[in-house]
Amino acid sequence: MDILRKLFPKPRRSTPASAEASVTAPLTDQQISAIMKDTSSHFEMKQLVVGAGQSIGKQREHNEDSLLALTSTISGNSGNVPFGLYIVADGMGGHQYGEVASNAAVRIMAGFILRKLHAYLYSVPSQPMQESLQEVIQSSVVEAHRFVQSEAPGGGTTVTAALVLGEQITLAHVGDSRAYSIYPDGRVEPITRDHSLVKRLEELGHLNRDEAANFPHRNVLIRAVGQGDVIEPDVVTIPFPQPGYLMICSDGLWGVVNDKDIYRAVADAHSLPRACQNLVEAANAAGGPDNISVVLVQLIG
Amino acid sequence: MDGVGFLPINYRWVLIIAVLVHLICLFWGKYSSLNVQSYFNLQNPYWQTIIVRPVQRGQEIKLDTKNITGPISTGDDSASRQQLQPGQTLVDRYNIQAVIGIGGMGSVYRARDLHFPNVVKLVAVKEMINLAPDPLIRQTIVQNFEREANLLATLDHASIPRIYDYFSVDNKSYLVLEFVHGKDLEAVINDTPGFLPEHQIINWAIQLCDVLSFLHAHKPDPIIFRDMKPSNVMIDHNGDVILVDFGIAKTFQTGQKGTMIGTEGYSPPEQYRGEATQLADIYSLGATLHHALTRRDPRLEPPFSFAERPVRRINAAVSSEFEAVINTSLMYNPAERFPSTDAMKDALMAVARKTGALSRIAPAMTAKINAIKPLWSFKCEDEIRGSALLYQGAIYIGCYDNNLYALSAADGEFQWKYPTDGGIVSRPAVYDGNLFFGSEDQRLHVVSTRSGKVVWTYFTEGKIRSSPRIAEGHAFIGSDDQTLHAVNLNSGRASWKFVTDDPIHSTPHVANELVYVGTEGGMMHAIDFRGGLKWRFQAKRAITSSPITNKQALFFASVDGTLYALDAKNGWAIWRFRLDKGSVSSPALAEEFLFIGAADGCIYCVDVRSSKEIWRFRTDNQVSSSPTIYKDSLYCGSVDGFLYCLEYRSGRLRWKFQSEGPITGSPLVFDDIVYIGSADHQVYALFA
Numbered sequence: 007m008d009i010l011r012k013l014f015p016k017p018r019r020s021t022p023a024s025a026e027a028s029v030t031a032p033l034t035d036q037q038i039s040a041i042m043k044d045t046s047s048h049f050e051m052k053q054l055v056v057g058a059g060q061s062i063g064k065q066r067e068h069n070e071d072s073l074l075a076l077t078s079t080i081s082g083n084s085g086n087v088p089f090g091l092y093i094v095a096d097g098m099g100g101h102q103y104g105e106v107a108s109n110a111a112v113r114i115m116a117g118f119i120l121r122k123l124h125a126y127l128y129s130v131p132s133q134p135m136q137e138s139l140q141e142v143i144q145s146s147v148v149e150a151h152r153f154v155q156s157e158a159p160g161g162g163t164t165v166t167a168a169l170v171l172g173e174q175i176t177l178a179h180v181g182d183s184r185a186y187s188i189y190p191d192g193r194v195e196p197i198t199r200d201h202s203l204v205k206r207l208e209e210l211g212h213l214n215r216d217e218a219a220n221f222p223h224r225n226v227l228i229r230a231v232g233q234g235d236v237i238e239p240d241v242v243t244i245p246f247p248q249p250g251y252l253m254i255c256s257d258g259l260w261g262v263v264n265d266k267d268i269y270r271a272v273a274d275a276h277s278l279p280r281a282c283q284n285l286v287e288a289a290n291a292a293g294g295p296d297n298i299s300v301v302l303v304q305l306i307g
Numbered sequence: 308m309d310g311v312g313f314l315p316i317n318y319r320w321v322l323i324i325a326v327l328v329h330l331i332c333l334f335w336g337k338y339s340s341l342n343v344q345s346y347f348n349l350q351n352p353y354w355q356t357i358i359v360r361p362v363q364r365g366q367e368i369k370l371d372t373k374n375i376t377g378p379i380s381t382g383d384d385s386a387s388r389q390q391l392q393p394g395q396t397l398v399d400r401y402n403i404q405a406v407i408g409i410g411g412m413g414s415v416y417r418a419r420d421l422h423f424p425n426v427v428k429l430v431a432v433k434e435m436i437n438l439a440p441d442p443l444i445r446q447t448i449v450q451n452f453e454r455e456a457n458l459l460a461t462l463d464h465a466s467i468p469r470i471y472d473y474f475s476v477d478n479k480s481y482l483v484l485e486f487v488h489g490k491d492l493e494a495v496i497n498d499t500p501g502f503l504p505e506h507q508i509i510n511w512a513i514q515l516c517d518v519l520s521f522l523h524a525h526k527p528d529p530i531i532f533r534d535m536k537p538s539n540v541m542i543d544h545n546g547d548v549i550l551v552d553f554g555i556a557k558t559f560q561t562g563q564k565g566t567m568i569g570t571e572g573y574s575p576p577e578q579y580r581g582e583a584t585q586l587a588d589i590y591s592l593g594a595t596l597h598h599a600l601t602r603r604d605p606r607l608e609p610p611f612s613f614a615e616r617p618v619r620r621i622n623a624a625v626s627s628e629f630e631a632v633i634n635t636s637l638m639y640n641p642a643e644r645f646p647s648t649d650a651m652k653d654a655l656m657a658v659a660r661k662t663g664a665l666s667r668i669a670p671a672m673t674a675k676i677n678a679i680k681p682l683w684s685f686k687c688e689d690e691i692r693g694s695a696l697l698y699q700g701a702i703y704i705g706c707y708d709n710n711l712y713a714l715s716a717a718d719g720e721f722q723w724k725y726p727t728d729g730g731i732v733s734r735p736a737v738y739d740g741n742l743f744f745g746s747e748d749q750r751l752h753v754v755s756t757r758s759g760k761v762v763w764t765y766f767t768e769g770k771i772r773s774s775p776r777i778a779e780g781h782a783f784i785g786s787d788d789q790t791l792h793a794v795n796l797n798s799g800r801a802s803w804k805f806v807t808d809d810p811i812h813s814t815p816h817v818a819n820e821l822v823y824v825g826t827e828g829g830m831m832h833a834i835d836f837r838g839g840l841k842w843r844f845q846a847k848r849a850i851t852s853s854p855i856t857n858k859q860a861l862f863f864a865s866v867d868g869t870l871y872a873l874d875a876k877n878g879w880a881i882w883r884f885r886l887d888k889g890s891v892s893s894p895a896l897a898e899e900f901l902f903i904g905a906a907d908g909c910i911y912c913v914d915v916r917s918s919k920e921i922w923r924f925r926t927d928n929q930v931s932s933s934p935t936i937y938k939d940s941l942y943c944g945s946v947d948g949f950l951y952c953l954e955y956r957s958g959r960l961r962w963k964f965q966s967e968g969p970i971t972g973s974p975l976v977f978d979d980i981v982y983i984g985s986a987d988h989q990v991y992a993l994f995a
C-alpha cells in the first residue's frame with residue numbers, strides 16, 4: 007500500500023509547486039502570494055479558463071494575425087472532460103492574402119477538429135475515438151494548408167494550435183508563433199521551436215545568442231501553412247502546466263517583450279483577460295512593431 | 308547560382324553583388340575583408356527578395372512581414388530575350404546550335420567550333436552576363452572571370468571538362484569547354500521513374516570523391532568546389548561523372564573567410580558563415596547522394612534536415628552501410644564528417660565491397676559475433692520463452708518443461724526447481740520473499756524463494772500466459788479464462804474478478820490508481836481498484852503487448868501493427884504509430900524515447916511526445932521479445948536467435964550474441980550482466 011502510494015501519489019495541488027520552489031531559487035513574497043493565490047482555491051471539478059488579447063500594433067496598417075479560443079466543460083457521472091481549442095495564426099503575403107490566410111487557417115482548423123470530436127464529446131454513449139488527437143490536429147493543419155493554397159495563393163501563415171482534452175495539450179505548430187508554459191515560480195518555458203532560418207542556425211550552433219539577435223534574416227521562415235508542396239507541422243502532446251498557464255502568442259509579443267516582463271504581466275493581473283491586455287500593452291509600449299495576438303489558458307481544479 | 312533564377316536577368320549581377328555585400332556586412336560583418344562595399348548602397352533591400360519565394364511563377368510578391376525560403380523557379384522572359392539564337396556565331400568561331408542549360412548568370416549553349424571545318428566538333432559555351440553598373444566593378448568581375456578560366460584550364464582530370472577558350476564581348480563573358488554528351492544528374496533523377504539502383508550511385512559517389520580529392524589536393528592552394536549538387540554533375544554517355552559549373556569554385560586559402568555562396572539545400576551550415584573547406588564539399592556530396600537515393604529535393608525541405616529524413620526510411624532498398632556513410636558526410640558539425648574525400652571514398656569502397664556493388668569479397672563479419680562469450684549458461688529440458696527475475700543473488704526463470712528454475716546469478720549453478728503441470732512462459736514477480744508466477748496448468752503459483760516450496764496456489768479456469776503484477780496488496784493476473792484476477796496477497800483469494808470477452812495474455816500494469824490490461828480481442832481496459840471499468844479502448848487486433856505508462860500516457864502495441872499512446876486517465880488516443888507488422892512485444896521507456904519490437908523484424912525507437920520515429924534496427928526475424936534499457940544500451944532478442952545490444956539513442960549495434968534458437972523472452976540486466984533465455988533450452992548470462 008505505502009509503496010504504491012509513494013509511487014503513484016494522489017495529485018495534490020499544493021505540494022509540487024512548493025517542493026519545486028524549495029530546490030530552485032528562493033521566491034519573492036510576491037511569487038509566493040501568486041502561488042498561494044493559485045493553490046488556495048481548490049475545486050473538485052477541472053475546468054479551463056481563458057483570456058485573449060489582440061492589437062494591430064503601432065507600425066502596421068493591417069492586422070494579419072488571427073486567433074481563436076474555444077472552451078467547453080463537461081462534468082457528470084460519465085466523467086469530467088475539460089476540452090479547449092486555442093489557435094494563434096500570423097499571416098503573411100501580398101495582396102492582403104496574409105490576413106485571409108491566417109483567418110482561414112484558424113476557422114478551417116477549428117471546424118475540422120470540432121467535426122471530428124463532436125460525435126465523441128457531444129453525444130451518448132461517449133467513448134474514446136479511434137483516430138488519435140495528434141492525427142486529428144495534424145489533418146486539420148493539412149486542411150488549412152490546402153485551403154490557403156487554393157483560396158489565398160501567395161498567402162501563408164504561421165499556426166500554433168493547442169487542443170486540450172483532459173489534462174493533456176496536443177499542439178500543432180508551424181512557423182514562429184509560440185506556445186509557452188508559464189509557471190507560478192516565474193519560469194516561462196517555450197514549448198514550440200520556431201521554424202525560422204535564424205533558429206535553425208542557432209540550434210546547429212552556427213549562431214550564438216548575440217549573433218542571432220542581430221541576424222538580418224530574422225524574419226525568414228522555413229515552414230508556413232500555405233507554402234510548399236507538403237506541410238509538416240510539429241505535433242506533440244504534453245501535460246498541461248498545473249499550476250501554471252499555457253500561453254500562445256505571435257512574434258508581435260515575444261519579439262519585443264522578454265520572458266520576465268511576460269511573467270510579470272501575467273502574475274500581476276487578477277484575471278486572464280486583464281493579463282492579456284497587460285501583455286498587449288507591454289508589446290505596444292515596446293514600439294508595437296508588429297501585430298500582437300495572445301491567448302492565455304489555465305486549467306483549474 | 309539557381310538561387311536568383313526568378314529575378315529579371317538584368318538585375319542579377321547587381322543583386323548577386325548586393326547580396327554578397329549585405330551578407331558580408333550584416334551577417335558576417337566581422338569577417339568582411341572586401342572593399343567593394345563602398346560602391347553599394349547598403350540599404351538596398353534586394354537581399355531580402357533573394358530568399359523570398361514568389362508564390363506563382365512570374366508574379367513577384369514582396370512580403371512585408373515574413374519571408375519564406377523555398378524552391379525558386381528558373382527562367383523568365385527577359386532571360387530568353389537576352390539569349391543567343393541558334394545559327395548565331397560568336398567571335399566568328401562558335402556556331403550556336405541550342406540552349407542546353409539556363410543558370411543564374413546566363414545560358415549554356417551547345418555550339419559547333421568552326422575552326423574544325425572537316426569534322427563536327429561540339430563545344431559547350433557558358434555565358435555570363437555582366438550588368439554591374441559601376442565600370443570598376445565590371446572590370447573586376449571580368450578580371451576574376453579570366454583568372455578563374457586560367458585556373459580551370461590547367462586542371463587535367465577525367466571528370467573535369469577541358470577548357471578550350473574564353474573571351475568577353477560587350478557585357479558578356481564566355482567560357483568554351485568540352486561538350487559532355489549526356490545528362491546532368493538532376494535530369495537523370497527526374498527522368499528515372501523509380502529509385503536509381505544503389506550500386507549505380509555508389510559508383511558515381513566514388514568517382515565524385517576522386518575528382519574532389521583531386522581538387523582538394525591542388526597546389527599551391529586547394530580548390531573547394533562549393534557547389535556540389537545534382538545539376539552540376541553530368542553523367543556522360545559512358546555513365547561516368549563529369550563535374551561542371553566551376554563558376555563559383557574559388558581557390559581557397561586556409562583561414563580566409565569567403566562569401567556566402569552555394570545552393571541552398573545542398574550547402575552545409577558553416578557555409579552560411581562564409582566558411583568553405585573541403586568538409587563543405589563532403590557535406591554537399593552527401594546531400595547530393597541523399598537526393599539521388601531518396602528523390603527528395605533538399606531545396607524543398609527545411610535547411611539541414613537530412614537527419615530527419617533517413618535514406619532508408621524513404622528508400623528501404625538502400626543498404627544500412629551506405630546510409631551510414633551518407634549520414635556521416637551530412638553531420639552538422641564539420642569535425643564529425645569524414646576528414647577528407649579520400650576517407651569518404653574508403654568508406655564507400657568498403658560498402659561497395661560488402662554489398663557487392665564493386666566486387667564480391669565476403670565480409671569478415673562473423674569474427675565479432677563469436678567473440679562474445681557467455682559468462683555462464685544453464686541448460687533446461689525444453690524451450691525458454693519466458694523472462695528471468697533476479698532476487699537476492701538468484702535468477703528465477705520459467706521453462707516450457709513445466710519447471711521454474713532457481714539459479715545462482717553469479718555462476719548459473721542450479722539451486723532448485725519447482726514443477727508445475729504446464730509450461731511457464733511469463734516472468735515471475737516477487738513479494739515478501741515469495742515468487743508469484745502463472746503456468747499453463749491454469750494456476751497462479753506462490754513459492755518461497757528460500758525453500759523452493761509452495762506457499763499457496765490460486766486456480767483460474769484457463770491457461771495463464773500473463774505475468775503477475777503486484778500492487779496494492781494484490782497480485783493482478785490475466786488468464787485464458789478471459790478474466791483479470793485481483794488476488795489478495797494475504798488470503799490467496801480473489802478480491803474481485805473482472806471478466807472481459809477474450810483471453811488475456813498481456814501483463815497488467817498499475818498506475819494512476821488504475822489497472823490496465825489488454826485482451827486477445829484487442830480491448831484495452833482501465834479498471835479501478837474496486838474492479839470497476841473506468842474506460843476501454845478498442846484496437847483492431849489482439850493486445851498481447853503489456854502496457855506501460857509515463858506521467859500522462861499509456862503505451863502498448865497491438866497485433867494490428869500499431870503502437871498506441873492513450874491518455875492514461877481517459878483513454879483518448881493521443882497518437883498512433885504504424886509498425887510495418889503486428890507486435891506482441893511490450894514497450895520500454897527511457898527519457899523521451901519509447902522502444903518496441905515487431906513481427907517485421909525491427910526494433911523501433913519513437914519519440915514519446917511527437918510519435919516521430921527516431922530510428923529502427925532490423926533483425927533477421929520477428930521481434931517478440933521486449934526491449935530492456937540499461938545504462939545507455941538497449942537489449943532485445945529476436946526470433947533470428949540473436950540477442951542484440953544497441954546504443955539506445957542512435958540504434959547503433961554494439962554487439963550481438965547468437966544463441967541456437969529463437970529468443971522470445973525479454974532480457975534482464977542487473978549489475979552489468981544480461982540474463983536471457985532461448986528456445987535452445989539455455990539460460991545465458993552475458994557481460995552487458
Ligand SMILES: Nc1ncnc2c1ncn2[C@@H]1O[C@H](COP(=O)(O)OP(=O)(O)O)[C@@H](O)[C@H]1O
Nearest residue numbers: 407408410411415431485486487491538551552
Ligand atoms: N560542358 C557541358 N556539356 C554539356 N552540358 C553542360 C555543360 N556544362 C553545363 N551543361 C548543362 O548546363 C547546365 C547549367 O550549367 P552550369 O555550368 O551548372 O551553369 P550555372 O552556373 O548557370 O548553374 C548544367 O546543369 C548542364 O545540364
Ligand SMILES: [Mg+2]
Nearest residue numbers: 410538539552
Ligand atoms: Mg549549375
